[in-house]
Amino acid sequence: MLPIALSELAQIFRNRSVLITSFVMPIAVSAFFIHQHDVFAEIGSLGYIAAIVMFTVCAFGLYASSVTTLAARRQNLFLKRLRSTAAGDAEILTGLVLPVVVIALVQVTAIMAVLAAVTTAPDNVPLLVAAVLATAVMMVGLGLATAGLTNSPEHAQVTTLPVCLGVVAVASWVGISGTEDFTLLKRLLPGGSATELVVNAWNGGVAVTDSLLLLAPTLAWVVVAATLAARLFRWEPRR
Amino acid sequence: MSTTPVIEVERLNVHYGDFHAVEDLSFHVLRGELYALLGTNGAGKTSTLETVEGHRTATSGAVRVFGQSPGDRAAVRPRMGIMLQDSGFTPDLTVAESVRLIGTLTRRADSVDRVLDVVDLTRKAGTKVAQLSGGEKRRLDFATAVYGTPELIFLDEPTTGLDIQSRDALWSAVDRMRENGTTVVLTTHYLEEAQQHADRIGLMHRGTLHREGTVAELTRTLPSVIRFSLPTPAPEPPLRAAREGDDRYLVETFGLQKDMHVLLSWAEDHGLELRELEAGPTRLDDVFRAIGDS
Numbered sequence: 001m002l003p004i005a006l007s008e009l010a011q012i013f014r015n016r017s018v019l020i021t022s023f024v025m026p027i028a029v030s031a032f033f034i035h036q037h038d039v040f041a042e043i044g045s046l047g048y049i050a051a052i053v054m055f056t057v058c059a060f061g062l063y064a065s066s067v068t069t070l071a072a073r074r075q076n077l078f079l080k081r082l083r084s085t086a087a088g089d090a091e092i093l094t095g096l097v098l099p100v101v102v103i104a105l106v107q108v109t110a111i112m113a114v115l116a117a118v119t120t121a122p123d124n125v126p127l128l129v130a131a132v133l134a135t136a137v138m139m140v141g142l143g144l145a146t147a148g149l150t151n152s153p154e155h156a157q158v159t160t161l162p163v164c165l166g167v168v169a170v171a172s173w174v175g176i177s178g179t180e181d182f183t184l185l186k187r188l189l190p191g192g193s194a195t196e197l198v199v200n201a202w203n204g205g206v207a208v209t210d211s212l213l214l215l216a217p218t219l220a221w222v223v224v225a226a227t228l229a230a231r232l233f234r235w236e237p238r239r
Numbered sequence: 240m241s242t243t244p245v246i247e248v249e250r251l252n253v254h255y256g257d258f259h260a261v262e263d264l265s266f267h268v269l270r271g272e273l274y275a276l277l278g279t280n281g282a283g284k285t286s287t288l289e290t291v292e293g294h295r296t297a298t299s300g301a302v303r304v305f306g307q308s309p310g311d312r313a314a315v316r317p318r319m320g321i322m323l324q325d326s327g328f329t330p331d332l333t334v335a336e337s338v339r340l341i342g343t344l345t346r347r348a349d350s351v352d353r354v355l356d357v358v359d360l361t362r363k364a365g366t367k368v369a370q371l372s373g374g375e376k377r378r379l380d381f382a383t384a385v386y387g388t389p390e391l392i393f394l395d396e397p398t399t400g401l402d403i404q405s406r407d408a409l410w411s412a413v414d415r416m417r418e419n420g421t422t423v424v425l426t427t428h429y430l431e432e433a434q435q436h437a438d439r440i441g442l443m444h445r446g447t448l449h450r451e452g453t454v455a456e457l458t459r460t461l462p463s464v465i466r467f468s469l470p471t472p473a474p475e476p477p478l479r480a481a482r483e484g485d486d487r488y489l490v491e492t493f494g495l496q497k498d499m500h501v502l503l504s505w506a507e508d509h510g511l512e513l514r515e516l517e518a519g520p521t522r523l524d525d526v527f528r529a530i531g532d533s
Binding site: 004015078081082084086088 | 292294317341
């Protein structure tokens, strides 16, 4: 797994367009949110800023990069090449997405650390970590499923849009308006309960046990994504 | 060559929906053997090969490689190298990085420098794959297949796009590996390569194994051919000579040397010149054409 992950990491840093669109742009957007934190805290809260930053990185960095990487590696038959070795399927997939996951987690951690430094620290850090990790796993699962529907890296620019824009929109809706109205709908939408969890973890004021229950819908999306990925993911291009 | 089978295929069927790519196919490959699997386009070679390699699941039938299922990658792949028909390398990695990555994942021990030397890519070690020519990518592909000197290698169209020097170098490397007991499964459209290097050949047509045997066994089923032209007017030639044109004749024979002697003696006796005389043993491509026409 590690050799695959290291080779992917090398390729990310050699491919300028991937580096800029998937990793520099989310940081730039996040920097804007932090710079304007007074405005966005007034619209929603500091927890809302944390949630929107997390989803921006996880959607445009982690998710979109995973889909693009897997589609590109399949299109040029690199996946088939890897499967001609002794490496197992799980080892191959983990190695391919590990770098983007690690980069996304480092980005989210750094951005939230800056947000905490310029504003106030989160109320419950372990809960925040749990929310970030659950979201990352959900986005990886959705990435594997979407990769099954994506024929090429160019096609990924289209196929990733619904999830990228969808989770950011849900995060904004839940982060700004809360979950007092349409509670069930907001929590069941992908990213809805994760946003509420991040908001609760950062702002505080909600019992931890109540917040932990919000992990369930996010983990349910992980199961849905894994099921879809198992059905949709292809190792070779369509003939 | 040993009598131990490295590959055993029994009544293999590979179907894609209603399309039957491979039907009831059985063959085996012995340890140390070079077995060429040849066939017309769409004959089912690729489906067969990919099933034996473990890239595809059989619809029915049994495939064993080293006595194990080829789908058990952890057990089987460290003992086999696969040269794919299409390269399948990422453009942003260098030649050395690509060999090191794939080589490491084969779980075999070897040196990247040694393998690059075998395929004459040492000077390109630091070059990105994107900057390689088609022939260089085929050599890179071969390098990953022979990394760690596996017991079994699959060569799928190995010399397509290679110049003559690179072809010779590749076959020299294959010959050296065979001297150490490596088993080779080859598919190619260059029939002369199969004729020259294969111990046995399986000829596939429409999903089945149409014929199988050594080159001698396959070619002896078809007659050799003598072609010549005679000046007009000329007496009727001996043997069963069929006319191909006004003055052009064709003789099919299973006794080439004897009939050539008869023909040349006849021409000498009549003071005739056999113009554009062509004669030769049956070649593999004649067998191939006969199958394609059937």
